[in-house]
Amino acid sequence: MDSHRLLTIGLFGFGCVGQGLYDILAREESLPYKVARICVKDPNKLRPLPPENFTYDWLEVVQDEHLDILVEAISDANEAYAIVSEALRRGKKVVTANKKLVAYHLPELLALQEEFGGTLLYESAVAGGIPIIRTVEEYFSNEPVARVHGILNGSSNYILSQIFKNQKAYSEALKEAQDKGFAELDPWLDVAGADSRHKLCILAAHAFGRTLAPEEVAFFGIDFLGHQDWEFAKQHDAVIKLVASVHETADGELVPLVLPSLVRASDDLYGVEQEFNGVVVEGGYSGTQLFKGRGAGGHPTGSAVLSDIESISRGYRYGYKKLQRHKNAAALALDYELEVYLRCPEPDLVVALGLSNLQTVQREADAFSLIGTVTLGNLIKSQEQIRQAGAYIMALSSGFEEVKEVREKESVAWSNA
Numbered sequence: 001m002d003s004h005r006l007l008t009i010g011l012f013g014f015g016c017v018g019q020g021l022y023d024i025l026a027r028e029e030s031l032p033y034k035v036a037r038i039c040v041k042d043p044n045k046l047r048p049l050p051p052e053n054f055t056y057d058w059l060e061v062v063q064d065e066h067l068d069i070l071v072e073a074i075s076d077a078n079e080a081y082a083i084v085s086e087a088l089r090r091g092k093k094v095v096t097a098n099k100k101l102v103a104y105h106l107p108e109l110l111a112l113q114e115e116f117g118g119t120l121l122y123e124s125a126v127a128g129g130i131p132i133i134r135t136v137e138e139y140f141s142n143e144p145v146a147r148v149h150g151i152l153n154g155s156s157n158y159i160l161s162q163i164f165k166n167q168k169a170y171s172e173a174l175k176e177a178q179d180k181g182f183a184e185l186d187p188w189l190d191v192a193g194a195d196s197r198h199k200l201c202i203l204a205a206h207a208f209g210r211t212l213a214p215e216e217v218a219f220f221g222i223d224f225l226g227h228q229d230w231e232f233a234k235q236h237d238a239v240i241k242l243v244a245s246v247h248e249t250a251d252g253e254l255v256p257l258v259l260p261s262l263v264r265a266s267d268d269l270y271g272v273e274q275e276f277n278g279v280v281v282e283g284g285y286s287g288t289q290l291f292k293g294r295g296a297g298g299h300p301t302g303s304a305v306l307s308d309i310e311s312i313s314r315g316y317r318y319g320y321k322k323l324q325r326h327k328n329a330a331a332l333a334l335d336y337e338l339e340v341y342l343r344c345p346e347p348d349l350v351v352a353l354g355l356s357n358l359q360t361v362q363r364e365a366d367a368f369s370l371i372g373t374v375t376l377g378n379l380i381k382s383q384e385q386i387r388q389a390g391a392y393i394m395a396l397s398s399g400f401e402e403v404k405e406v407r408e409k410e411s412v413a414w415s416n417a
């Protein structure tokens, strides 16, 4: 691309992210980028710009040969897939913010780039304004990564902060996250952990060179969080964070998971509040590093999109260096064991989960909570049953030895319960 020419952008979506980018470009007048066309869905919606700025036919925009870069920031992942795949088939330079699209279609999107010569960048799709994709892709391209974990969803973190710090009700906090533009159009994706799962799949591809299908990643959220659960956290000087994590075992198998987790003040993620995200990368040689920043919102996400626009205009593309090295699909460590807290209405779930080393935490009329050990394989198998039952499950991260010790001393005959 001619570095002295004003580059034209075709923008899909004019919601939180689209307007965030538009506003940044309007303020930063010296930048060589101009939004030339904006494609949206609803012709009857009131907009902050005159109607002549908008079009409703995405194919017409994809076909427009005058546009240098296409930016996809719409709320519908299926439509986003149609737009982005068609643009790549035409060899275009495309920037997307859509993590669900990338998580579900990465191998195909890579093949399209290879076949037709286009480029796809998606920094804003993971952890909003934190430049984590390029960090793991470039900085860690030669260093083995032992584990990546973090808070990858701004809305659920905002909700948890409001509950813990400001004693707000869950529903009120969720409404605020929606009003501020942090939440997905379907906020279930945020609170149930599905959005974090999509982002974890993308991170795993860059950090470990492994493509994980979203279906392979067990996910649980904060949608069934109850007052008993955060009381339990408080009693143990902890807060609850929705943590996405992937690590490699000594056998080279992966342990990918999204689970609410008890987190204490000594944990890197403890101070990540409100809509902020925090990503901890454990490099084989560099050690542990925490990347913290705003994970949602128009300007933070728009800034990550802008960074991709700049990079793509200079010819940058992800090298997928680790992915090139791993020709075989990753196996999951299904026998991997972890300590969990479970509150559920029915004992059947304890059997389905194959929970061992049980300790009762509390019994109530309509539910009971307990601590036990579960395997990754059983979590994957039982996740739908857990959601259907409205049960709440969370991980006891490291540092909860006293909770585990009590359990070992107490012998609870669950089979007689």
Ligand SMILES: NC(=O)C1=CN([C@@H]2O[C@H](COP(=O)(O)OP(=O)(O)OC[C@H]3O[C@@H](n4cnc5c(N)ncnc54)[C@H](OP(=O)(O)O)[C@@H]3O)[C@@H](O)[C@H]2O)C=CC1
Residues within 6 Å of the ligand: 012, 013, 014, 015, 016, 017, 018, 039, 040, 041, 042, 043, 045, 058, 073, 074, 075, 076, 079, 097, 098, 099, 124, 125, 128, 181, 182, 183, 184, 185, 295, 296, 297, 298, 301
């Ligand atoms: N909000 C955030 O903080 C972040 C969001 N993202 C991702 O960015 C994307 C956009 O999110 P966000 O801006 O919050 O969403 P919004 O709901 O605020 O805006 C969505 C926009 O997409 C448009 N749209 C929906 N379907 C179509 C379609 N078929 N054709 C053309 N336009 C369409 C809507 O049009 P209309 O205005 O007519 O309704 C609207 O302008 C999503 O993939 C989201 O996951 C990523 C990081 C952070």
Ligand SMILES: N[C@@H](CC=O)C(=O)O
Residues within 6 Å of the ligand: 125, 127, 128, 152, 153, 154, 155, 156, 182, 183, 184, 190, 195, 295, 296, 297
């Ligand atoms: N809904 C998402 C937006 C950014 O990816 C979130 O809350 O993190």
